[in-house]
Amino acid sequence: MRIDPIQLPSKQAFFQDYKQNYEAVADRFAYHPFEDATWQARLDRLKKQPYQREALAEVLTEMNTRWDAPAASMENIEKLKEEDSVVVIAGQQAGLLTGPLYSVHKIISVLQLAKESERATGRKVVPVFWIAGEDHDFDEIHHVFMKEDDHMRKMTIDHMPETKASVSELDIDQEKGRKWLKDVFQMISETEYTLDLFKEMDRQLNESKTYTDFFARLVYRLFPDEGIVLIDAHAPEVRELESDYFKNMIEHNREIAQGVYAVLQKNRQAGYETLLDSEINDAHLFYHRGKERILLNREEDGMFRGKNNEVALSKEELLHIAEHSPQQLSNNVVTRPLMQESLFPVLAFIGGPGEINYWSALKPAFDAAGLCMPPVFPRLSFTLVDRKTGQSLEKFQITAEHAVRHGVAGEKVNWLAAMSQPPIGRLSEQVKEEIDRVHAPLRQASAGISTDLGQLAEKNLQYILDHIDYMEKRLHQSMENRHQYEMDLFADIDVTLHPSGGLQERVWSILPWVNQHGMELFSRLNRHHLSFEQDHFVVYL
Numbered sequence: 001m002r003i004d005p006i007q008l009p010s011k012q013a014f015f016q017d018y019k020q021n022y023e024a025v026a027d028r029f030a031y032h033p034f035e036d037a038t039w040q041a042r043l044d045r046l047k048k049q050p051y052q053r054e055a056l057a058e059v060l061t062e063m064n065t066r067w068d069a070p071a072a073s074m075e076n077i078e079k080l081k082e083e084d085s086v087v088v089i090a091g092q093q094a095g096l097l098t099g100p101l102y103s104v105h106k107i108i109s110v111l112q113l114a115k116e117s118e119r120a121t122g123r124k125v126v127p128v129f130w131i132a133g134e135d136h137d138f139d140e141i142h143h144v145f146m147k148e149d150d151h152m153r154k155m156t157i158d159h160m161p162e163t164k165a166s167v168s169e170l171d172i173d174q175e176k177g178r179k180w181l182k183d184v185f186q187m188i189s190e191t192e193y194t195l196d197l198f199k200e201m202d203r204q205l206n207e208s209k210t211y212t213d214f215f216a217r218l219v220y221r222l223f224p225d226e227g228i229v230l231i232d233a234h235a236p237e238v239r240e241l242e243s244d245y246f247k248n249m250i251e252h253n254r255e256i257a258q259g260v261y262a263v264l265q266k267n268r269q270a271g272y273e274t275l276l277d278s279e280i281n282d283a284h285l286f287y288h289r290g291k292e293r294i295l296l297n298r299e300e301d302g303m304f305r306g307k308n309n310e311v312a313l314s315k316e317e318l319l320h321i322a323e324h325s326p327q328q329l330s331n332n333v334v335t336r337p338l339m340q341e342s343l344f345p346v347l348a349f350i351g352g353p354g355e356i357n358y359w360s361a362l363k364p365a366f367d368a369a370g371l372c373m374p375p376v377f378p379r380l381s382f383t384l385v386d387r388k389t390g391q392s393l394e395k396f397q398i399t400a401e402h403a404v405r406h407g408v409a410g411e412k413v414n415w416l417a418a419m420s421q422p423p424i425g426r427l428s429e430q431v432k433e434e435i436d437r438v439h440a441p442l443r444q445a446s447a448g449i450s451t452d453l454g455q456l457a458e459k460n461l462q463y464i465l466d467h468i469d470y471m472e473k474r475l476h477q478s479m480e481n482r483h484q485y486e487m488d489l490f491a492d493i494d495v496t497l498h499p500s501g502g503l504q505e506r507v508w509s510i511l512p513w514v515n516q517h518g519m520e521l522f523s524r525l526n527r528h529h530l531s532f533e534q535d536h537f538v539v540y541l
Helices: 013-020 037-046 053-066 071-079 102-121 174-185 194-206 211-222 236-241 243-251 253-269 315-324 336-343 353-359 363-368 387-396 400-406 409-418 424-449 451-482 484-497 511-517 521-526
Strands: 002-006 086-092 125-131 143-148 151-156 229-232 282-289 292-298 304-306 329-331 346-351 376-378 382-385 536-540
Touching (some): 002 400, 013 353, 037 102, 037 346, 053 229, 086 102, 086 336, 102 125, 102 211, 102 521, 125 211, 143 511, 151 174, 174 194, 194 211, 194 511, 236 243, 243 253, 243 282, 243 315, 243 336, 253 292, 253 363, 282 304, 329 336, 336 363, 346 353, 353 376, 382 400, 382 484, 387 400, 387 484, 400 484, 409 424, 409 451, 409 484, 424 451, 451 484, 511 521
Parallel strands (some): 086 125, 086 346, 125 229, 346 376, 382 536
Antiparallel strands (some): 143 151, 282 329, 292 304
């Protein structure tokens, strides 16, 4: 395994400034992520905040025991009971087979920063991954993309929830789940790992009641010795710990919403894209009625209503629910970070470009709730290069950095043109120029007789030129057919390193990679020291 850092400028203006011109956005955050003084300043702040360490550890122990968490993870849960221990945290929805690659990249990021900060502070730093089990957007997690020829095919599980239920409340239909798993495995070539890999994933599926369970179990198979601690944010026993924190968010709801809204306007006026959709009357909380998850608005009269008037609750009623039935409440993207900060002694949070964009609006929310926003670090970003793709890059003398950033469509066209003597495009242009020269007297004579004839002569020229374009296209197709092997190599580079015009980690799943290199692949990747100040890493396997 060889790992090379590359430059990968962000397409998002805010994230690019966050990485390269931090002072321009520093007022949106509480700590500079790359200053040495940050760790001690954050530790000093954490001393002032109380945590339910024993109760939290008890909940995590029970939850992780159900997932057959490895010994290293259970030991780290015990460390949380110690008053001087802290955590590095990130989170994600419970995607099938852990979702797109960036989910495991986030976990590696948490593990890396936990080790790095532990060395820097001398404190026990526990890596925690927050599974957003309360999320109800099933369409975001019910599929994986698999390579099929020169494109990525969406493989979706046959499950249509009847209501907008939280993912942690959705039971997996074992029969449909196993059929889906078999269909996905049909998309990969058989290797020395395939049979055991299928048996292991099938076993974990069979042991899982919900999609969150399946996610957690697979994470622990991928990272058995690293000590990552998982939490299902929607578990009822977690909600029991959150009662006072929900009350705090309700009491300061107006200030939270107004503060977030104000920063979003500031970001827009500065020319930054705003990925967070937030209005001044948003309550940033969900109410659960049965298995339905209802987003609340805060009205001028002080009432909290569902966005579609599904429910109406007074502030007092909502506080009563928080006190006696906190399982009926959950957070959205604005209040989830506040809940993480309330439950855990967060030394640092790790997010992707989109998350950091909306975290930029959250500092007033932390302040309103009497909390302090933690240091925010960008997650590590990777592109994996298999041996075949690496050999193709070498054959065509294309750098991985160029292929990751731009794809290779232009290089394919240029290579094909060079195979023709003279090049088809140049020959076509020469023919067009000659036809235009020969045709000019006819156009001039026609225009001299009448305007209509002049226009007809122009159309006649365009008709002839269109036929030249058609011949050029057919010649290109013929050349592509003659060089189909090379065309397939170019297509394979694109679909592997620049799928759908974007990053591999946003499209590909773990399956093709662990099928070729074994379940320990990502553990091996984590053994390398990886800098958070690099844009992106290319990993040659």
